[in-house]
Amino acid sequence: MKHEPYSSRRARLIKALGDGVAILPTAPERVRNRDAHYPYRYDSYFWYLTGFPEPEAVLVLIGGNEPQSILFCREKNEEREIWDGFRHGPAGACSSFGFDAAHPVDELEERLPDLLADRSSLWYSLGHDAEWDARITAALNAVRAQSRAGKRAPHRLHDLRAQLDGMRLIKDAHEINAMKRAAAISSAGHARAMHACAPGMAEYELEAELTHEFRRRGSEAHAYTPIVAGGLNACVLHYVANDKLLNDNTLVLVDAGCEVEGYASDITRTFPVNGRFSPAQRDTYQIVLAAQQAAANAVKPGNHFMDPHDAALKVLVQGMLDLKLLDGSVDGMIESGAYRRFYMHRTGHWLGLDVHDAGEYKQGETWTCLSPGMALTVEPGLYIRPAEDVPEALAGIGIRIEDDVLVTADGCEVYTSAPRTVAEIEDVMRHA
Numbered sequence: 001m002k003h004e005p006y007s008s009r010r011a012r013l014i015k016a017l018g019d020g021v022a023i024l025p026t027a028p029e030r031v032r033n034r035d036a037h038y039p040y041r042y043d044s045y046f047w048y049l050t051g052f053p054e055p056e057a058v059l060v061l062i063g064g065n066e067p068q069s070i071l072f073c074r075e076k077n078e079e080r081e082i083w084d085g086f087r088h089g090p091a092g093a094c095s096s097f098g099f100d101a102a103h104p105v106d107e108l109e110e111r112l113p114d115l116l117a118d119r120s121s122l123w124y125s126l127g128h129d130a131e132w133d134a135r136i137t138a139a140l141n142a143v144r145a146q147s148r149a150g151k152r153a154p155h156r157l158h159d160l161r162a163q164l165d166g167m168r169l170i171k172d173a174h175e176i177n178a179m180k181r182a183a184a185i186s187s188a189g190h191a192r193a194m195h196a197c198a199p200g201m202a203e204y205e206l207e208a209e210l211t212h213e214f215r216r217r218g219s220e221a222h223a224y225t226p227i228v229a230g231g232l233n234a235c236v237l238h239y240v241a242n243d244k245l246l247n248d249n250t251l252v253l254v255d256a257g258c259e260v261e262g263y264a265s266d267i268t269r270t271f272p273v274n275g276r277f278s279p280a281q282r283d284t285y286q287i288v289l290a291a292q293q294a295a296a297n298a299v300k301p302g303n304h305f306m307d308p309h310d311a312a313l314k315v316l317v318q319g320m321l322d323l324k325l326l327d328g329s330v331d332g333m334i335e336s337g338a339y340r341r342f343y344m345h346r347t348g349h350w351l352g353l354d355v356h357d358a359g360e361y362k363q364g365e366t367w368t369c370l371s372p373g374m375a376l377t378v379e380p381g382l383y384i385r386p387a388e389d390v391p392e393a394l395a396g397i398g399i400r401i402e403d404d405v406l407v408t409a410d411g412c413e414v415y416t417s418a419p420r421t422v423a424e425i426e427d428v429m430r431h432a
Contacts (some may be wrong), residue, residue, distance in 0.1 A: 003098030005174045006051040010061060010069045012167065013049065017063030020121035022160050023112075024049065024059045025132055039221065044353035045125075045164050047262050052097055054087065056105050060115055061123075070115075071097070072105040109135065113142040122154040125161040161358070168352055169359035170373035175263060175352065176406065179375060182219065182265035183404050183416045186257045189213035190269050190418035194425060195432040199248035199273050203228040206254065207242050214258040223264035224355045226256035230273065234398025235383040237345065246273045251281055253398055257355065264355040266377050267416050268402035275429035277422055280393035284382055285422060287319030288399045291380040295347050299378065299405050299412035304367035309347035312380040316343050324391060325384065342384055348377045351404055374407040378414075 013022065026046040030038045040055055050059055050071065058072040076089035090102035103111065116122065116139055124136055143153040171179065189210040196209045207228045214222065229239040230246040234253035246252055250273050257265035270285065272278070277285060294315045295308035317339045320326040325342055326333050333339050350357035352375060361368055379402030386395035403416040419428045 003051065003096065005172055006049060007069070007098040009167065010049050010059075011067075013163065014061050014063050014067045014069070016163060017061060017123060018121060019064035019119060020123055020154065020156075020158070021063070021115055021119045022059075022061040022123035023136065024061075024125075024160060025129070026050075026052070026055060026057045026059075029055045041221075042262070044262065044358070045161060045168075048164065048168060048353060050097060052088075052093065058105060058108055062115065062119075064119075068100045069098075071099045071102040072108045072111075073102060075104045075106075109139070112139040113146075116140060116154060117143045117146070117151045119154045121156040121158055123158045123160040123163065125159060126157065128161070165358040165360060168357065169350065169368075170371065171352060171375050171406070172373075176373075176375075178261040178263040179265065179352070179404070179406075180415050182223070182258055182260035182263050183267070185214055185217040185219050185260065186265040186267050187416050187418040188217060189256065189258065190254060190267055191428060193254055194269070194271055194419060194428045197246065197252065197271065197273055197275070197429065197432075199246060201246045201273075203230055203233075203242040203244055203246060203252070206246070206252065207256070210254070210256050219258035219260055220262075221259050223257045223259040223266065227253065227268075228256070229253045229398065232386070232396040232398070234270065234400075235385045235396070236398075237383070248274050249278065251397060251399065253400055255400065255402065262353050264351060264353070264357075265404055265416065266351055266355050266379075266402060267404070267418055268379055268381075268400045269418055269420070269425075270399045270401065271425045271429065275432070276426060278393075280391075281397060281399075282422055284319075284323065284384070284394065284397050285399055285401075287316065287323070288380055288382055288401050289421065291315035291319070291347075292378055292401050292403070295378045295380060296403075296405060296412060296414060299370060299376070299407060301369075301371055301407060301409065303370050305348075305361055305370065305376075306346075306367045307370075308378060312347045312378075313339070313343070316380055316382060319382070323394060325394070342382055343380070344383070345381070347380050351375045351377055370407050372407050372409050376405060376407075377402055378405055379403075 027043040032038045060070040062068040093102040192213045193209045225240045228242045230252045231250040233239045253270045255268040291312040295312035298308040298311040317330045317333045350359045381400035383398045384394045405412040419425045
């Protein structure tokens with residue numbers, strides 16, 4: 001059925017509702033300026049349960065003895081479809097997406113009090129959208145106003161997103177397939193950037209190579225704003241200006257990934273602008289690469305989320321000592337936090353429909369235990385800003401290596417494949 005796996009996910013969630021009701025709107029369209037809009041992107045939670053791509057849509061799930069999944073969406077409208085494109089309409093949404101019922105979105109406010117009435121609990125994400133909070137409050141008050149007629153409003157409120165976070169943390173086969181497709185396209189984009197790179201190019205030219213390959217291979221969009229950071233710009237973690245020239249004898253850090261069916265890939269590669277690592281660049285790169293391998297080795301069921309970070313950190317700090325960036329012992333530098341001058345972020349994050357995906361990193365006071373089906377990034381780095389106590393050969397080197405991994409039954413699968421080692425990168429760039 002073409003509406004799978006979304007209908008199965010809705011069924012799983014409905015079981016958790018008891019006799020409650022869940023309300024989940026998609027993202028609104030956003031104006032960029034005047035009458036121009038940003039490209040539309042649906043809400044990730046809504047997409048996870050529906051696969052429905054249109055704006056102005058709301059999902060209502062009803063638990064209990066007569067469970068239902070109901071969509072409110074735009075009606076068919078020939079004139080608007082001439083201007084803006086195809087609309088499924090309520091009837092089309094039912095047949096194509098497997099909802100039990102569908103109604104025009106303009107009827108939602110009228111129908112909502114009846115959908116809430118006599119339900120013990122409401123599952124909704126309070127505080128994420130003030131306008132929707134007001135609409136939900138108005139519907140609850142409309143039910144309460146009918147108390148003398150025997151109607152009762154839900155008396156318990158549950159955070160719907162918290163429930164969905166747990167579901168989204170473990171990827172199903174459909175999600176894994178989409179993420180691997182995104183990773184394959186992104187890997188090809190990074191290889192293309194390496195092929196194209198040359199001294200004198202602008203950072204945005206390299207960005208254009210990525211965008212070309214992403215779209216050429218069928219990706220909908222970048223999964224996030226790409227970073228193309230040449231030279232010292234690589235020491236700015238979220239550099240996105242991408243407007244400087246790439247200089248000879250420097251490195252360029254490219255952090256970019258595409259989106260396929262809503263699912264993100266997230267890859268970072270760092271490579272020499274002229275195609276050959278200098279000795280200092282090579283030594284620093286090998287440290288980061290070794291740290292990444294140590295982290296990947298720690299991604300396995302039973303380990304905690306922070307174990308890969310801790311494994312990478314020990315390698316990085318030893319590298320900082322070897323490069324004469326720090327002086328002391330590995331344990332002492334970690335305990336004091338002195339390493340944060342050159343490495344100031346964690347080694348990974350959850351990955352999925354959002355590039356920083358849903359899911360808790362801690363359960364109480366304990367870091368989340370890794371389980372098969374979880375997807376995360378492994379991305380250590382070193383960022384050596386010029387300073388009086390920094391060796392001249394190392395000043396301005398910024399390196400991050402990031403890959404996407406899936407926790408498996410006995411370890412992890414690194415499913416991004418862009419050239420990674422010094423030999424692979426130099427070979428790709430030599431044959432450009």
